[in-house]
Amino acid sequence: MRSGTSRRRHRAARPLALAFALVLMGALYAALSPATQVAADTGMSAQVAEGKALFQVTCSSCHGLNGEGTSQGPSLVGVGAAAVEFQMATNRMPMAKPGAQAPRKVVQYTAQEINNIAEYVQTLGPGPAIPKSEQYDYSGLSDDDIARGGELFRTNCSACHQAAGNGGALPNGKYAPALQGVEPLHIYEAIRTGPQQMPVFSAGAIPDEDVASIIGYLKGMEEQPSAGFSLGGLGPVTEGFAAWVLGIGGLALVATWIASRGARAK
Ligand code: HEC
Ligand code: HEC
Structure with missing residues (x-):
């Protein structure tokens, strides 16, 4: 006690x-x-190990326990961290059920969880890495760079996404999405990883500087969504209006003058 x-x-x-x-x-x-x-x-980093654990819970039903693929989903060997970041951060993955297309949904995973899985998938086989912000920085572009971005877009992208990036239908009920409001990081990753029917454009085909130009072109269009509504596009309309006012107004003045003279002459 x-x-x-x-x-x-x-x-x-x-x-x-x-x-x-x-x-x-x-x-x-x-x-x-x-x-x-x-x-x-195994010498695996803690980040990769955590990514693998989450992958096996969330993704393996379709992509296999080791990312080797199943009848429900493709192998992820060699798709790279960038493909995982793109698919998860735009919330295409995890897909709820296999379907024609994986649409964007509301983001459910933290950036940390996404990075962990991305690093894990990167260990399965080399593929495009998640880019650093310098790789797609479009803030310092000249007008020439942006014009070049527009040319590159019309050559490589507009067949599916349309010249103004508004998106378009593809065969079998699929579609290329509209590109307004897509984050520069995700534009970069889509170009490098080619989701679904979109081709992969490697750094050999479109180097990083050109990717930045394309992003600059797309972002520039967002600021001026449609020529008809922007101030610049109003130019000809304003001129037409001015001509109309001056022209008709002038005629009216002349007519009034003639009429008043006529009245006086009587
Ligand atoms: C219900 C099945 C299903 C689940 C669950 C799923 N996926 Fe997918 N995934 C697919 C299918 C099917 C595709 C093929 C492309 C498509 O339809 O978009 C795909 C494509 C991908 C791609 C693109 C591969 C490429 O070639 O670029 C990545 C990356 C990916 N999935 C990652 C993941 C990750 C990471 C998870 C877990 C967080 C996950 N997926 C969960 C079915 C699934
Ligand atoms: C052959 C048709 C095709 C071409 C060419 C093409 N794309 Fe795509 N693109 C697609 C499809 C289809 C998707 C949707 C994939 C998905 O939902 O998984 C897509 C998706 C995207 C996305 C993701 C949009 C989002 O909502 O997250 C971006 C960004 C993109 N494309 C940009 C480009 C750029 C830039 C080019 C040219 C360098 C290009 N695409 C060329 C078909 C194409």
Whole structure:
């Protein structure tokens, strides 16, 4: 049996002991959690191990436990981190069920989770990496660069996405989506990874500077959505209006003048 004083001390120590136990549990968990264990066993980084664990829960039903593919989904060997970032961040993946096309949905995964899976898929086979922002920065482009972006877009992209990037129908009920509001990162990744019917454009076909020009062209069009409604597009209309006002107004003045002279002549 303990004395009253020791029991009091014991009670005061309880929160401390609890905090200590929590810290200990945290440390033990960190030391023993599957991620670090796998990392220790195979030399896999903790990030890749976490990505793999989430992949096996969320994606393997269609893409296979090791990304080898199943009848429900293609192999992801060699598609690269950029394809995963694109598919998950635009919320095409995980697909709810196999279908003709994976439309955009509301994003459900954190950037960290997406990066973890992307790094894991990158280890399956080399593929395009997630680009750094310098690779698709379009802020310093000249008017010539943007004009070149427009040419490249008309040559390589408008067959499916239309000249103004409004998107268009493809055979078998599929479609190339409208490109307004797509983040520069995702434009870059779509070009490099070629989702669905879209071809892959490698750095050999369209180097990074040209990708930036295409992005600059698309973003420039967003600021001036349709020539008819923008200020620039109003030019000819304004001129026409001015000509009309001056022309008709002038005729009216002349007519009034003649009429008043006639009236005076009477
Ligand atoms: C219900 C089945 C299903 C699930 C679940 C699924 N996918 Fe897919 N995935 C597909 C199909 C089918 C395609 C083929 C392309 C398409 O239809 O868009 C595909 C395509 C992809 C591609 C493009 C491959 C390429 O060649 O560019 C990536 C990357 C991808 N999936 C990643 C994932 C990831 C990561 C997850 C889990 C977060 C996931 N998928 C979950 C069915 C699925
Ligand atoms: C042969 C037709 C075709 C060509 C050519 C093509 N695309 Fe695509 N593109 C598609 C299809 C189809 C999709 C939709 C894929 C999906 O939903 O998985 C797409 C998707 C995209 C997306 C993603 C849009 C979004 O909503 O996330 C971007 C960005 C894009 N394309 C840009 C381009 C650019 C830039 C070019 C030229 C360098 C180009 N595409 C050439 C067919 C094409």
